[in-house]
Amino acid sequence: MKKIYPDARAALDGLTFDGMTVMSGGFGLCGIAENLIVALRDSGVKDLTVISNNAGVDDFGLGLLLQTRQIKKMISSYVGENKEFERQYLSGELELEFNPQGTLAERCRAGGAGIPGFYTKTGVGTLIAEGKEHKEFDGETYIMETGLVADLSIVKAWKGDEQGNLVFRKTARNFNPMMATAGKVTVAEVEEIVPLGSLDPDCIHTPGVYVQRLIKGEHEKRVEQRTVRQRETA
């Protein structure tokens, strides 16, 4: 069972179909599967439902799939960075389901963990709670949220080995580990493929069982908001 593929196009070969659901890891532009998003665009697949915390920016990340109108629906918590998104949404071309960020994260984890539903306080008494089952626990009201799974998950890690074991770096971890568990097929792109045995087994964030295909990518790692401080001059 070889998990390592030569490039992003090869790694998606045979996995895409119109109308499919794709989970895409990352937070803003941090920790997104840059190469696989481009390959997904180039595959020409249409009518995607994309589950991703954000929607990229106009010319990078998931914005590339919005430009080509390959996305039918987004399930996200925040899409404020993308003008093309706004245009398509306001014109009715694009469906949008907002989830609170923690609910979205937990729904992905639940989907991967075989948990079809769970209760949370988040969103009680808001629009988010409408139409959802309410239940009391110890006198407090909670709403039921459901687990999410995807036909395909694309995730981005720092390092990976031939078994598909993955390690993420700093806040580029974000949604990637849960999404890796919730794809019927999960394809990962990494900055470096390391020799088997070189990752500390106590520090593997995503065990290889969750990763079916793996590529080494080239990553621009664009910064969305460069905020810096000045060095005090002595």
Add this chain to the structure above:
Amino acid sequence: MKKIYPDARAALDGLTFDGMTVMSGGFGLCGIAENLIVALRDSGVKDLTVISNNAGVDDFGLGLLLQTRQIKKMISSYVGENKEFERQYLSGELELEFNPQGTLAERCRAGGAGIPGFYTKTGVGTLIAEGKEHKEFDGETYIMETGLVADLSIVKAWKGDEQGNLVFRKTARNFNPMMATAGKVTVAEVEEIVPLGSLDPDCIHTPGVYVQRLIKGEHEKRVEQRTVRQRETA
């Protein structure tokens, strides 16, 4: 806010009361809070409900609290290693609630994560499902299990720092991370207290927010079943 205490007795000071619920990490004798269990015994606290995957052996681990009859009830998945447990249970001195191991683990995680209930397929059609809410998702039947919290969690880690950040070693991780999240107060014992900044921030298993008190312990780390193979002689 100093989290490091001089010893196990000091670390439990003011935290124990009769009738309290305690989560105790470990799997078998692997990764158990040896020193804190002894201190809990020495505190004389009574009528404990103990949530722990196993119950130790007669003279080690939670077995020490069974010898002194400080435990009123156990919530566990497997207690087969302990003769004193069997005697107290058969004589009606000890209550016992069996949970499937994965359900127990998830109940602890849920309790720590603010999730009061979740659905699982585990146990459907068995004694475990009796009296529990059943619900269908996509034509399959699931049962609802509830989140667990404890008045006190005692966990054992490999390394810790003054902020309470913890790292576990190999399969000694087991139930410890979830239980650390589900205690109103969590006390950890570690083999080594390391300088702040020496743990890799990408590899901290339990962030310090979950640990209120910390001690360095001396650990026997008893082996329950020493299974070995022979070296082939050349």
Add this chain to the structure above:
Amino acid sequence: MAWDRNQMAERAAKELEDGFYVNLGIGIPTLVANYIPDGVDVTLQSENGMLGMGPFPYDDEVDPDLINAGKQTITELRRTSYFSSADSFAMIRGGHIDLSILGAMEVSEKGDLANWMIPGKMVKGMGGAMDLVAGVKRVVVVMDHASKAGDPKLLHNCSLPLTGQQVVDMVITNLGVFEIDRGKGMKLTELAPGVTVDDVKAQTEANFEIAV
């Protein structure tokens, strides 16, 4: 007189206690980090998966893998740990964060909060705000007392869609400080220098007790 943005942040910083784990929202709440009192050690959580958030980086330290929930580049500290979004919101939802300080469009006298959408305008999303107000032990709102148009933002009931119901414990505005007993009512407990109770009343729709 009234407080300016920095003074509001400085007042909010007095809500920090030694050992607290704190989540700061975007805008004025971010400024609170500049006013942490001496001898008070707090750890900042960023809901995209970080505990122990440091200041902005120097120019040569910028790391695209290290951002906060506002997508700004930041730094780590010796105490820092990273984790997934699921683990981050388990921490938030599970009540392990002591304090959340965030902005608002409207707050009701019962502690309802609206800060994520205006019907008819493009909605950017709630991000982690609903999770934070539902899960964090104590929620402090920092906002201007009135809208730019002069309309009150402290209301009997929020007119905008809610972010959370009965979730706010304190509101700090440019005019003063209100404590809220969730679900019951609010009281004015402090006035900014030179501000009178009548000034506050004139710009407030919500009922409030006066305890200054």
Add this chain to the structure above:
Amino acid sequence: MAWDRNQMAERAAKELEDGFYVNLGIGIPTLVANYIPDGVDVTLQSENGMLGMGPFPYDDEVDPDLINAGKQTITELRRTSYFSSADSFAMIRGGHIDLSILGAMEVSEKGDLANWMIPGKMVKGMGGAMDLVAGVKRVVVVMDHASKAGDPKLLHNCSLPLTGQQVVDMVITNLGVFEIDRGKGMKLTELAPGVTVDDVKAQTEANFEIAV
């Protein structure tokens, strides 16, 4: 003739496919690891929090922090990863493990499984068995065809409390192999050398088709 313990394990090993992630129960299932076919690469999961379980250690390698779900000392491999019990059972419950091979006291013709308690006797607990049979994609039982007293263990309905309902896909006994269409019925697909269909019938209460 019939199969002995090792032969049953060897037969069970034929269910392994290249790339499979597998959880092996205590007893005969543990022996399956000795018969992994050439060219078939499998990764063993241990539900106490390990993927990539290695063989028993040499005497000087024993590590009390490294045990399997049977509490036996083991070793790690170059592919090994460790995780918490919650993450381990997320993996199991979520259907990410391809195959579970475990022992049983009774199996019904519809695929019900009983292997954790005998009423009136001290109950040790189900451990992870209920989670494994509910979550793993394919469940293979390896057990003696009849009890020591000679009573059939393949039944119309289990007499003992269930571990899982309609969860077993295959049963390998000392007499042969049965495939089960969960909830529908079972068929005999192989016989151990020297065993006849009549031998099997004589020791079986369950209805089964004959497909040998």
